[in-house]
Amino acid sequence: MNDYLSPAAQVDLRCAILEAGGNEVFCLGRTDAAQLVTEVEILARGNRDAVPAILHSCRPGDVVIHNHPGGNLEPSDPDLEIAGRLGEVAVGFYIVDNAVETLYRVVEPFPPPAVAALNPADIVALIGPGGDVSTALSSYEDRPEQLRMACAVAEAFNRHQIALVEAGTGTGKSLAYLVPAILWAVHNRERVVVSTNTINLQEQLVGKDLPFLQRATGLDFRFELVKGRSNYLCRRRLGSATAEPGLFDGDQQLELEQLRGWAEKSADGSREDLPSLPAESLWEEVCCEADQCARAQCRFFASCFLQRARRRAAHSDLLVVNHALLMTDLALRRQTGNLTSGAILPPFSRLVLDEAHHLEDVATRFFSTQVTRFAFARILNRLRHPRKPYRGLLPRLHNLIGNQLDQNQDQLFRAYHERIEALLSAGQRLLERSIDDLEATGLQCASIVGEEPSRGDGLRRRLLPELTEATSWGEVEGRLRALVRAINSYAEQLQDLIKELRRLPEELNDKARSLTTDLRACAMRLQSLADQLLAFVGRHPGDCCWLEAVIGRVGRGEGLITRLCTAPLQVAPVLRESLFERMQTVVLTSATLTVAGSFDYLEERVGLCGVESTRRTRLQLSSPFDYARQALLAVPGDIPEPGRDGFTEAVRDLVEQVLRLTAGGSFVLFTSYSLLRRVHDELAPILRVAGRQVLYQGQASRHRLLNQFSQAPGSVLFATDSFWEGVDVPGRALEQVIIVRLPFKVPTEPILQARAEAIAAAGGDPFRSYTVPQAVIRFRQGFGRLIRQRSDRGVVLILDVRVVKKNYGKIFLRSLPEVPSLVLPQRELLEKIREFWAAPDE
Ligand code: SF4
Structure with a gap:
């Protein structure tokens, strides 16, 4: 056996068979260079009809492994037919017994085909001067940086490497990675995944770049945008919701009817397709x-929108996803212990991460948890509607059983009736208890630290000795642990009921299947809540745990909202293990990966440091823009430092004066909303009188604000957060970017504090090695909003004098492209900016 299946693969296979209750399964075995199966993934359970789908998941060199529960390993006729079909696509076929002790080799695995290495000449022929892209694109510009990047990406594919590529604004980086990715997928028949942080970039890739490359290059490749599950309508759940008239009130009932009509016609079934959002x-x-999907047992499986999308993905050469979906996929692979099997995405081992500077934040968010009263209410209110006690999963189950069981099965009905009634009352008690316990926890913590919870930011405290060594903390912990036991006990009762449903007559059991799926999901979600609570009170040293207590909206009134939160101190180990050590190729790219020319910060934070150095390559490509001619960086040397007396007034005055110097549009970028509102409120009336359109973040959606901004010449946008990056406003519509403060993150954020302390405890300097680099990357993004094309000109004004007065300020400035910069007293600086605008563009 050990000659064909590695010990780990044998264990995985045994577990898979056990999980399937000893019934038939079909597994995919991935082989190493010696054709030894090293990893195993379940493809189908007990159903030979699934074989066509299995075929799509296999690559040449793989083996499909099937068990014969009876122990007779002689291949049956259907087995031989399957083996024949697999053999045609260079996939082997084994049969094993349920104990995975004996193995019958029906078809030996085929050695995987030799890799077709990418040739730089092919890339030049596509995107180089005179290439296919230049012929198809009237606005084509020769960009040597783009070619260099494309060749570096190709090299990373050829040599199975991890490449860090920083490509300055204007490099044309999306084509620089798409072209080698497509060539690789086409020549090697191996799927490539491209992951981005924002929907905007996904839309650009799927709506513009990839269709363009299909037309321009004539290459035959398929691509698919893979969205998260919750973007798709579930036909089964839609059926359940409509089967319960009165579940929703007025408007929502109407929306539900509209959804039903739309579901009949929609080809895609995704939320973005809806004419208006419900x-x-x-x-x-x-x-x-995920937990409410009956999968192959669902009667809508064949027509399911999600499954169809997944099947399209399985047939695609190139998949576009977002980082959050990628994290879900990786987490599922980790959970199942099968790191290369297809969790949400079909199997892949080549990945391009665009906007890779977000990787740590996305992973942190993904692995963080938060327990609130709303989380309990969401689950328990599904079991019984809070205002309509005859609605919900349990009352529906009760009705179904009551209506469908024969009169002569009265005893059976009574048994279910009692169980369901008991669960309904216990569910209500659990909900009330969870609300009370969380509220008491919030109040008790507030009392320990001597602070009243308030509206707005409220109270936020990490679980540090000041809290956990207080005498009453034991009470808090005891209460939460008791709540965990109560949740688990309730979830078990729910699971017991689900098991008991098997005693129903088969036909009725079938009818209850949809409800069973939903009930099981509720039980699992409750167990997950209990685990999150345990993680909170357990204070794992690898986690940062904190509590928030805030007065906020609860139902129709106000109440105390307690949030019990955890976040991982480090995501580097999980990223290294799940991503960098598992993938053959990973390309991380962005316009801002480096800090003062070094990739160290990113490598450290995302776990690349621990990866063999021979597998890592780095490339920093500067922007093709001529910043020396196109831009001016200005800093008033005599402005008070942020937080000092007179800073706000100086900001207001300087913003007003500098806005008068050009008729083009301006972004004023803040780091705090309160300062934004103050400066905006004082300046908006004056600017409007001067004929400027004045906008501020929060008054409309980001998309709408950007449209309004770009359409009215000379607009001024006061913004924070999301406008620092991912915004592309070329031309005169944006000629000035005013950075009010260096974008340090709020130092009181618990996870930031905890990480800084962890760095200090390890002997490092958290400010230099964590706080500053984070801010530098954001600062570079803000700067990058200004020049978007070769014909742009503009000014970046920095109103935070620390950038020139503090030692660390040099790191910010050294991280920018070579740009003429001026540090002068305000009056002289304004004069120079006036001269810049007066000078003719060469
Ligand atoms: S297969 Fe899953 S997602 Fe699709 S309709 Fe059925 S339950 Fe819903």
Whole structure:
């Protein structure tokens, strides 16, 4: 056996067979160079009809492994037919017994085909001067940096490397990675995944770049945008929701009817396809959810929107996803212990991460948890509607059993009736208890630290000795642990009921299947809540745990909201293990990966440091823009430092004066909303009188604000957060970017504090090695909003004098492209900016 299946693969296979109750399974075995199966993934359980789908998941060199529960390993006729079909696509076929002790080799695995290495000449022929792209694109510009990047990406594919590529604004980096990725996928028949942080970039890739490359290059490749499950309508859940008239009130009931009509016609079934978005609470009831999916047992499986999308993905050469979906996929692979099997995405081992500077934040968010009263209410209110006690999963189950069981099965009905009634009352008690316990926890913590919870930011405290060594902390912990036991006990009762449903007559059991799926999901979600609570009270040294207590909206009134939160101190180990050590190729790219020319910060934070250095390559490409001619960086040397007396007034005055110097558009970028509102409120009336359109973040959606901004010449946008990056406003519409403060993150954020302390405890300097680099990357993004094309000109004004007065300020400035910079007293500086605008563009 050990000659064909590695010990780990044998264990995985045994577990898979056990999980399937000893029934037939079909597994995919990945082989190493010696054709030894090293990893195993379940493809189908007990169903030979699934074989066509299996074929799509296999690559040449793989082996499909099938068990014969009876122990007779002689291949049956259907086995031989499957083996024949697999053999045609160079896939082997083994049969094993349920104990995975004996193995019958029906078809030996085929050695994987030799890799077709990418040739730089092919890339030049596509995107170089005179290439296919230049012929198809009237605005084509020769960009040597783009070619260099494309060749570096090709090299990373050829040599199975991890490449860090920083490509300055204007490099044309999306084509620089798409072209080698497509060539690789086409020549090697191996799927490549491209992951981005923002929907904007995904839309650009799927709506513009990839269709363009299909037309321009004539290469035959398929691509697919893979969205998260909750973006798709679940036909089964839609059926359940409509089977319960009165579940929703007025408007939502109407929206539900509209959704039904749309579901009949929609080809895609995804939320973005809807003519208008339904209420979030309604969509949550009808969208696809992993734990509420009956998969192959669902009667809508063949026509399911999500499954269809997944099948399209399985047939695609190139998949576009977002980082959050990628994290879900990696987490599922980790959970199942099968790191290369297809979790959400079909198997892949070549990945391009664009906007890779977000990787640590996305992974942190993904692995963080938060327990609130709302989380309990969401689950328990599904079991019984809070205002309509005859609605919900348990009352529906009760009705179904009551209506469908024969009169002569009265005893059976009574048994279910009692169980369901008991669960309904216990569910209500659990909900009330969870609300009380969380509220008491919030109040008790507030009392320990001597602070009252308030509206707005409220109270936020990490679980540090000041809290956990207080005498009453034991009470808090005891209460939460008791709540965990109560949740688990309730979830077990729910699971017991689900098991008991097997005693129902088969036909009725079938009818209850959809409800069973939903009930099981509720039980699992409750168990997950209990685990999150345990993680909170357990204070794992690898986690940062904190509590928030804030007065906020609860139902129709106000109440105390307690949030019990955890976040991982480090995501580097999990990224290294799940991503960098598992993938053959990973390309991380962005316009801002480096700090003062070094990749060290990123490598450290995302776990690349621990990866063999021979597998890592780095490339920094500067922007093709001529910043020396196109831009001016200005810093008033005599402005008070942020937080000092007179800073706000100086900001207001300087913004007003500098806005008068050009008729082009301006962004004023803040780091705090309160300062934004103050400066905006004082300046907006004056600017409007001067004929300027004045906008501020929060008054409309980001998309709408950007449209309004770009359309009215000379607009001024006061913004924070999301406008520091991912915004592309070329031309005169944006001629000035005013950076009010260096974008340090709020130092009181618990996870930031905890990480800084962890760095200090390890002997490092958290400010230099963590706080500053984070801010530098954001600062570079803000700077990058200004020059978007070769014909742009503009000014970046920095109103935070620390950039020139503090030692660390040099790191910010050294991280920018070579740009003429001026540090002068305000009056002289304004004069120089006036001269810049007066000078003719050469
Ligand atoms: S297969 Fe899953 S997602 Fe699709 S309709 Fe059925 S339950 Fe919903």
